[in-house]
Amino acid sequence: MQAHTDKAGTVQATPATGAPAQEPGGAAAPTVPVATPTRSRRDHRIDALRGAALLMMFIDHIPQNLLNRFTMRNVGFADAAEVFVLLAGYASWLAYGRGFTKYGVLPTLQRLFKRCVQLYIGQTIMVMAYVFTVRGWRHFTPVSVDYLEPELAHGLGWVWRVMMFDALPSNLNIMPLYLVLLGGFPIFYLLMRIHRSLALLLSGALWMLVNMDPGLNFPNWLDPDGWYFNPLAWQFLFALGLTASAQTQQRGRDFKRVPALVALCWVYLLFSAIQAFPWALWGLPDLRPFGDTLAPAKSWLSPLRLLDVMAIFYLVQSSEPARRWAAESWVGQELARVGRSSLEVFVVGTILDLYARLIFSTFGEGWALQVAVNVVGLAILISLASWLDRRRTRARAGRPVAPAAPVAAPGATQG
Template sequence: MSGFMMAQHDTHITAHRPVATPPAQPSAAPIGKPPTSGGRDHRIDAMRGVALLMMFVDHIPQSLLNRFTMRNVGFADAAEVFVLLAGYASWLAYGRGFRKYGIAECLKRIFKRCVQLYIGQAIMVFVSVLSIRLWRHYTPVPVDFLEPELAHGLSWVWRVMMFDALPSNLNILPLYIVLLGGFPLFYLLMRTHRSLALVLSGALWMLVNLDPGLNFPNWLDPDGWYFNPLAWQFLFALGVAASAETERRGADFPRIDLLVAGCVLYLMFSALQAFPWAQWHLPDMRPFGQMMTPEKSWLSPLRLLDVMAIFYLVQSSTKARAWAAHSASGQILARVGRHSLEIFVVGTLLDLYARLVFNTFGDGLFLQVLINVTGLAILFALAAWLDKRRSRNRQPITAKT
């Protein structure tokens, strides 16, 4: 899931820079100042790194670690964080790019990025299907590992590659491609009137919440895409608008005490209502008891408010900025977020093999430790290697765009 989300050359976090501009250092952005074309807001990288790691954990149902991810203490989960940050970063990478490099060049860069995402999706689909087919020659594999239609023959290939069929756990990159492909249209609307662009985007989201049948078709599911692009585009648009507003203001979001208190109170309610009390054998403290779980597919209002509250608290906090830019843990997580496409693809495939191992050999404590420690170690090592390679490629000359 998020988004959840992913640029090899860092184009989703910073604006494209002229080749004469040196790469930004972690200390380049002074505390309390917003990201600029010459610096970067490491909070965005770090939040996306956290989201990617939580997505890795959440996609292994047997993993004990998924009891500790944000979906257990709130209505939203890592997918919402991923998509919101994808919108925020898209403005930095492409919104300013239209003014700096012209329409043709920026459209070319967006298309190139969509191709990279498509290749990542193709790799995950083919490796997943081939791995499951090979594994089941030696031991039974539950049917929910692969949709029955994909388990036999090759007739599924064109449907998956045309996004007419979206397999489970392989459905967030197609959403991202659609949202990024629609970015030029939203940019045009924002240039015309920023508030109008958000109103139109919000109206479409509200329409889908009133009629969830409005969706893209999915050959594997009569309900359509699990992540309904017509609804999730609003979260992406809010991220874009937040990034543009931060740039316009030349400062972080103002820290308004009343708004902070409202966000904290809402997140406390969300945590109490969403926490799996029964799973932990604790007394049920949900304020509204058996309230229906907010729908993820069309991004119900409770989930939207949850992720926006988290985003505001982080992006209005100078302490969060300092932690992300200067602490060792913040920089490690930011490194994961800077290479999110590679981390997401590798993490998704590791999820598959973890599920296969747990299904075949059980989910005892030894395998829990082995699978989770090994998987996370691979992701952190991959992020470190990619960061080192990028730094090496930038020297002795400049940032790669």
């Protein structure tokens, strides 16, 4: 048997080619096509990490939610958004990076454009759901302007601005970032083809420039400071994901686990956890070594946040036990299913966030509602991901299997 990689990034077994073969319908002796089993070598760590990030984003976007005290933003500088963007870059190389040489430029650009359209539709659905829900809900009970910018709560003059990304409402601003980064993928790819380090070098230089002058940003009609997730800074995290994915593919194995680097990552994450932990919220003595003087900016992706997410990524991607856990454990597989349906889960989760916030503001934040909102919300997202995963599996199983090249009977002659 030999192995080849399909366009989904999995490794499949194919028959060895030592025996002579003929096209189906030839004059050779009768042959029987044999469909070979598929053995997946997909790295489920990426899917599981992305799934965990999506569920944490659902939890974090409900300010009144007590469960968000336990998400990663409370034990480090970075949060689920950094993980999501880094893995978006990693997965983008798997989905499109190899396509230019394997399938051609035009088919790959078409697939990339199709995905961008899907992201744009998802953003439109979320915006419309927010606007019409808030406008409808406020007929029954007052709704704080925090749920929707006042400019969007009245009139229709905002429509063209939101559709052109000139106006980015709060809690609806990460999808436009992802769309811009994915739309710029061909530029990253072209630079990487010139030299593997060129894209990373230029991307890092732009990130450093924005950190020195945060005023460099895309305009936002709703915020004079521009986009909350500054694309000129966050593109560096996306580029790091692309480069890591390309490097892993080229090497054919995980990152090398260097004990000194592992120890350094753990030391930094421990410092990050102590400095970022909300001690006062838990009624504990403040143990932060730098107090309030160290507050890494999220908007332009400050170096401390970048180091935090990169340390987590290295520890996971260099760990064989993490690979086995993601592939074999029940929790790992459930998270991986969520990660494989990232767009659908994100859209539904963002809309559920709005309803959860409205429920809390209308009916209170008691324990019964806390449990109900979290259990129902997480159950909906996990069930949605499981259903989508089963549907994809059935769709693949229903496709006609291309017959293996028939092997000519002994003694048959080739035409």
